[in-house]
Amino acid sequence: MTDWTIITRSLTARLFSTVTTVITVAVAVALLLTLLTMRDAGRRAFDRGSGNMHLLVSRDASPLVSVLNGVFYAGSPRRPIEWSKYEQLARSAPFEFAVPTQIGDNYRGNPVLGTTPEFFTRFQPVDKRPWAFAQGRAFDKDWEVVLGAQAARATGLRLGDKISLTHGAAAAGDGRAGPAPHEHQQFKYEVVGILEPTGSAHDRALFTSLQSAWIIHAHDRREREEMAEAGRAGERPAGHEHETAEEHAAHADTHDHEHEARTTAADLVEGDRLITGIYLRLIARAGSDAPANLPQVFDQLRRDTSITVAQPQQEIGKLFGIVSSVDKILLGMAVVVMISSGIAIMLALYNSMEQRRRQIAVLRVLGASRARVFNLVITESAVIGFLGAIAGVAIAAGGLVVVARVMKRSVGLVIDAGLAPDVAMIVMSLTIVLASLAGIIPAAMAYRTAVAKNLKPMG
């Protein structure tokens, strides 16, 4: 028989009250932990992805949209950049790299990025952390594809597998015009590499050569041209029953294309060579990531009204600035919920005090001091807080996995869903302290319990 026996018996004697109070605390802890973790993880996730690029050029409506589309694959850019424009921009300043990218295709919902080998050799998705291959290598010719770590997990693809990409935008849900997604079975890509995870949105992407993407675009163009020509001549191209180009595009993946000749690089025209973004990095002094001419180049590029220029880090900062007020409100709510759970503990113990006065009086008669009785109640309160904190951490751990999945699916943000041990420890400690504080009033009641009065009837 110890103080601990008395505490556990007290908790189990009013099990329903204890369990509901623990659940209240657990929900509050889980909410607070989830918000704190998501805030940090979200910021980290946004910090990753743009890596060592200084500028991002696109023709999106705004710099923020440009970053969301070009780095986080939130959507497909509508307005492409011509290759000639890329060449002009790449020569306009002393860039360490100018990596062209094209987004728009997908494989089973995973975005496909058409790019050049520089994407792997020069660009780093997380600054100072170059790409690393878990298996295989980077693509070095057309019709080869490299998988991001999460894309590999999600699709189950392995080295050597052959896949067909879905050409055209994946379900964007924004009602924009564009070709309906359709699959080109005759253009098979071979998986040649699988990347190590980076914690960035790139993990869920597939990477191919720009020219592969261009050839498929060219293939579609040629089809449309053939049909238009056949329409003028009053006949249909062999193997096709579609009435219009739109109908052709809409036939999606119901059958393989059977055009008379497969499109090759030789069929490319200037209009096929389109990109949707350019990752730019200026030459910086060794050990510095802030080149002195960055503001100047940024202003120079911004004067070109045909393009949108973004500084990814600044745009991410602005984005967090926009959501910070909401963030503060949510955190404030979580703190209020925490305090409410403390009040719930206090009420549960306060209500139990009426029933426990005799028990306390008996313990006092047996030799327990006022301070010891006070400590018993405080410890009991802290135990409720501890149990709630443990349950809250478990709920938060599970909840974060769910939230991370939702974030990935809805906005394409790859979030590290792991609970930070230090944050969990701090929140748990604060919960126990809060619970202990919540126990002060009931403990004071126990402390002041009049022994003689509560032992009646005594004769």
Add this chain to the structure above:
Amino acid sequence: MVNDATATAGPAAGGGERPALAIEGLRFRYGADGPWIIDIGGLRLARGEQVLLTGGSGRGKSTLLQLIAGLLEPTSGSVRVEGQAMHGLRGAARDLFRGRHIGMIFQTFNLLHGFSALENVMAALMFSSIPRGEHRRRAAELLHHLGIERADADPDRLSVGQQQRVAVARAVACDPVLVLADEPTASLDPENSATAMELIQQIAREKNAALLCTSHDPAMADRFERRVTLEELRA
């Protein structure tokens, strides 16, 4: 045998041994100008002595026991238990001294609900100087000695008589020098009352503890060689 009215001397009161209980000039009242509830010139009990304190309901018998146990503060006077002035001790020291030197038995037993009979006895040992490792064995032996076979049973599942035995076991678990029994048989039928009182007196003798028992049951009088009333004790 009936003691003299002041009853200032017990069998060992004049000897060199410290009395188990020594009360001198004890007065108590609620508030500054209330009537005196307790006004005792003196009372001494030697180790092993058994005294019955009688009187009508509401005359202050329980109040006196609470003063002796240090649960109430006297207006004046002193209470010494085995030489130690109870009210000279403060806070935790007094609580600890009470737990180790005084056993209390109540009319309603005041057992801890949710705890087994064994744990009720062990609860008293929690505050003793007896090593923790001996608590369980000691409590079990005591309960067995007092005829409780189901030591792990919740007191609510025991008969009233058995509950009283558990309460007695708890009161004497720490080998007290003084046992205060406040109407210990008031909840029992006459047959059980006699048995319970016999048990209390016997265990007090075995432990060589002084016993101060209050009761307004006339049947109890014959069981005690020394009997006093509050009126007789009045200063």
